[in-house]
Amino acid sequence: MPEDNIKIITTEDGSHSLYNAKLNETYHSFHGAIQESRHVFVKNGLDYHNRIKKNIDVFEVGFGTGLNALLAAEWAQQNEIYITYDTIEAFPISMEQVSQLNYTALINTDNTSEWFNILHEVPWNELHKVTNFFSFKKLNESILEHPLPIDKYDVIFFDAFAPNKQSEMWEMDVLSKIYQSMKPNGAFVTYCAQGQLKRNLKSLGLVVETLPGPPGKKEMVRGVKKT
Ligand SMILES: C[S@@+](CC[C@H](N)C(=O)[O-])C[C@H]1O[C@@H](n2cnc3c(N)ncnc32)[C@H](O)[C@@H]1O
Numbered sequence: 001m002p003e004d005n006i007k008i009i010t011t012e013d014g015s016h017s018l019y020n021a022k023l024n025e026t027y028h029s030f031h032g033a034i035q036e037s038r039h040v041f042v043k044n045g046l047d048y049h050n051r052i053k054k055n056i057d058v059f060e061v062g063f064g065t066g067l068n069a070l071l072a073a074e075w076a077q078q079n080e081i082y083i084t085y086d087t088i089e090a091f092p093i094s095m096e097q098v099s100q101l102n103y104t105a106l107i108n109t110d111n112t113s114e115w116f117n118i119l120h121e122v123p124w125n126e127l128h129k130v131t132n133f134f135s136f137k138k139l140n141e142s143i144l145e146h147p148l149p150i151d152k153y154d155v156i157f158f159d160a161f162a163p164n165k166q167s168e169m170w171e172m173d174v175l176s177k178i179y180q181s182m183k184p185n186g187a188f189v190t191y192c193a194q195g196q197l198k199r200n201l202k203s204l205g206l207v208v209e210t211l212p213g214p215p216g217k218k219e220m221v222r223g224v225k226k227t
Helices: 033-047 067-079 095-100 112-121 172-181 195-204
Strands: 006-010 016-020 056-061 083-088 128-131 134-139 153-158 182-190 206-212 219-225
Touching: 006 095, 033 056, 033 067, 033 153, 033 182, 033 219, 056 067, 056 172, 067 083, 067 112, 067 128, 067 134, 095 112, 112 128, 112 134, 153 172, 172 182, 172 195, 195 206, 195 219
Parallel strands: 056 083, 056 153, 083 134, 153 182
Antiparallel strands: 006 016, 128 134, 182 219, 206 219
16 A cells, blocks of 8 residues: 555544545544554553453564554553464555654553653564563564464454455454454454344354443444353
């Protein structure tokens, strides 16, 4: 995806997002990028799965701006729970775009600027210890082709572009691979609450809940893998 397709925008909570003109799609809710990430992925993914004094393995589909990874690092620090975070991104944004994003000015935790830079600057496909509570690996691959480990992840941040923009990301091939990568009790969370997605997740064996969405969005979905 050429860079001139991608423009920076300010969402309603003051935080930046990106707009992909080719897809006519934003990277986050225009009602608030930070607000959405905190609600969908942190509150309904990490908080839901909070097991004191245990490690949590997270897999994110679509690293994008790095906002979800930054909020997960903040959460790990605040809760003193160790996260190993793997993320996949087929079309990385440029460092120039990264440098314009205002997340670290809006997230009031020490060291977030340093962490955010590390997330973007570390080489792809290698594991890095970013903080005492956060190890991170980003894969520059497509989820459509990349095999995933079996029974590894506690929490899946499924943050692909919407099904009507990038339908292949939501098809059974991808969802089934993700399902197999989840541990029993693992939680799959996404901002999308489409009926077909819920039916697909149920058919894989997840217990699917429709939860209230972030401000401005009615619903979101969490699917939990049965033990
Ligand atoms: C909704 S945005 C993700 C937002 C991101 N989580 C963030 O916090 O900025 C979707 C992301 O999926 C990426 N993507 C698109 N096709 C992909 C593919 N086949 N494999 C992996 N990532 C892909 C896009 O480039 C984009 O960064």
